[in-house]
Amino acid sequence: MANFLFSNVDTVELAKKYKTPLYVVSEDIILERFNEIKKDFIEKHENTMAVYASKAFLTKEMARIVKREGLGMDVVSGGELYTAIKVDFPMEKIVFHGNNKTLDEIEMAVKYNVGRIVVDNFYELELLDKMASKYKKKVNILFRITPGVNSHTHKYIRTGQVDSKFGVPLNENIIYEAILKAINSNYIELKGFHFHIGSQLQESETHVKSIKVLTSLMKEIKDELGFITKELNTGGGYGIHYNGNESRKPLSYFTDAMMEELEKECRKYNLERPRVVIEPGRWVVGEAGITLYTIGSIKNIPNVRTYVGIDGGMPDNPRPSLYDAQYEALIANKVDEEITDIVTIAGKCCESGDILIWDLKTPHIEAGDILAVLSTGAYNYSMASNYNRIPRPAVVMISKGNDRLIVKRETYDDILRNEI
Ligand SMILES: Cc1ncc(COP(=O)(O)O)c(C=O)c1O
Numbered sequence: 001m002a003n004f005l006f007s008n009v010d011t012v013e014l015a016k017k018y019k020t021p022l023y024v025v026s027e028d029i030i031l032e033r034f035n036e037i038k039k040d041f042i043e044k045h046e047n048t049m050a051v052y053a054s055k056a057f058l059t060k061e062m063a064r065i066v067k068r069e070g071l072g073m074d075v076v077s078g079g080e081l082y083t084a085i086k087v088d089f090p091m092e093k094i095v096f097h098g099n100n101k102t103l104d105e106i107e108m109a110v111k112y113n114v115g116r117i118v119v120d121n122f123y124e125l126e127l128l129d130k131m132a133s134k135y136k137k138k139v140n141i142l143f144r145i146t147p148g149v150n151s152h153t154h155k156y157i158r159t160g161q162v163d164s165k166f167g168v169p170l171n172e173n174i175i176y177e178a179i180l181k182a183i184n185s186n187y188i189e190l191k192g193f194h195f196h197i198g199s200q201l202q203e204s205e206t207h208v209k210s211i212k213v214l215t216s217l218m219k220e221i222k223d224e225l226g227f228i229t230k231e232l233n234t235g236g237g238y239g240i241h242y243n244g245n246e247s248r249k250p251l252s253y254f255t256d257a258m259m260e261e262l263e264k265e266c267r268k269y270n271l272e273r274p275r276v277v278i279e280p281g282r283w284v285v286g287e288a289g290i291t292l293y294t295i296g297s298i299k300n301i302p303n304v305r306t307y308v309g310i311d312g313g314m315p316d317n318p319r320p321s322l323y324d325a326q327y328e329a330l331i332a333n334k335v336d337e338e339i340t341d342i343v344t345i346a347g348k349c350c351e352s353g354d355i356l357i358w359d360l361k362t363p364h365i366e367a368g369d370i371l372a373v374l375s376t377g378a379y380n381y382s383m384a385s386n387y388n389r390i391p392r393p394a395v396v397m398i399s400k401g402n403d404r405l406i407v408k409r410e411t412y413d414d415i416l417r418n419e420i
């Protein structure tokens with residue numbers, strides 16, 4: 001009987017050693033992605049920078065890897081920033097996002113001198129101006145702009161359309177006012193703009209359209225306000241393979257298309273090409289992670305369906321119930337067995353919607369088999385909860401055939417830790 005090897009490590013042995021459910025993350029795959037970013041974006045195009053969108057997957061060890069590899073990091077909360085602070089991440093390489101940063105978060109950003117604060121609205125601009133003046137520091141900002149393009153992805157992970165909670169709307173009066181306020185502040189240095197149009201995108205079309213929109217804005221505000229855009233942060237959003245036809249395209253499929261459009265438009269408008277920043281999250285870690293579960297109860301409803309129960313589900317992977325996300329999976333201890341059955345993988349929560357995979361083709365399954373769900377590296381650990389008071393799984397990182405624990409499995413006492 002053959003076992004499933006993930007990044008050259010026997011996953012059944014990992015399940016035995018660390019128990020299940022278990023997140024397994026391959027440092028080898030993460031490094032392949034970082035190397036592709038360096039070779040095909042940073043070194044290929046001058047005056048560029050890449051920041052890893054830490055919301056996809058962040059632990060102290062992940063932050064150390066990003067730091068060691070020399071990339072920047074996008075954070076979206078005090079908690080993500082705190083993780084970076086705890087590993088002495090270079091603060092000038094931090095980009096701080098968020099549509100409603102709290103005063104405490106703004107203070108943290110100013111105090112620790114984060115490299116860029118991406119300002120989402122006027123309210124934030126005012127709070128930031130006051131905070132920077134209190135600390136007598138000049139802060140570097142970008143404005144997040146909603147470019148008004150519709151991306152083809154689930155509506156909950158679309159962000160660039162006109163009707164979005166994120167960013168400054170593409171409205172002349174609003175944008176001019178924002179820019180003038182920033183320019184006239186003694187404590188704010190406006191470097192340029194940011195857009196992020198959505199996540200798990202399969203085509204570069206909306207990125208390219210957004211570049212068109214932003215360059216036209218850059219031209220207009222240069223003419224009208226004399227403001228020169230020095231930096232353009234183009235967000236992330238590059239898709240990966242989960243299931244069916246979805247694929248992870250080479251990074252350059254997106255970045256070359258954007259750079260080409262940007263250079264063309266800058267020539268057309270006689271603008272100097274700004275520094276370009278990218279912020280991939282899912283593309284870096286999505287396929288670098290899998291989740292291992294142990295199979296327990298099996299319920300066969302004759303002529304209807306077979307439900308296969310696992311020891312995790314919605315709390316460690318909320319994506320199927322949130323976005324109808326579809327995953328591929330296999331029986332890790334039976335990879336060479338003939339596929340004979342079609343089953344539905346059910347999580348253990350008290351929710352009918354806690355189904356991880358509908359109609360998965362498998363060999364004959366028995367209790368005790370190990371299920372490996374693929375492409376769970378992004379937005380699984382980071383979105384995990386303790387629903388039904390289920391402890392969060394451990395995270396194991398594998399590198400060059402070796403495994404190491406990077407996050408301990410939660411205990412019941414961890415769940416009760418803050419309770420009085
Ligand atoms: C501002 C910003 N940058 C980067 C990302 C990373 O997105 P993705 O994981 O799709 O690359 C997100 C999340 O969608 C985001 O909101």
Ligand SMILES: N[C@@H](CCCC[NH3+])C(=O)O
Nearest residue numbers: 055157199319323378379
């Ligand atoms: N959490 C989402 C992605 C959100 C992207 C962040 N702006 C997902 O799992 O697909």
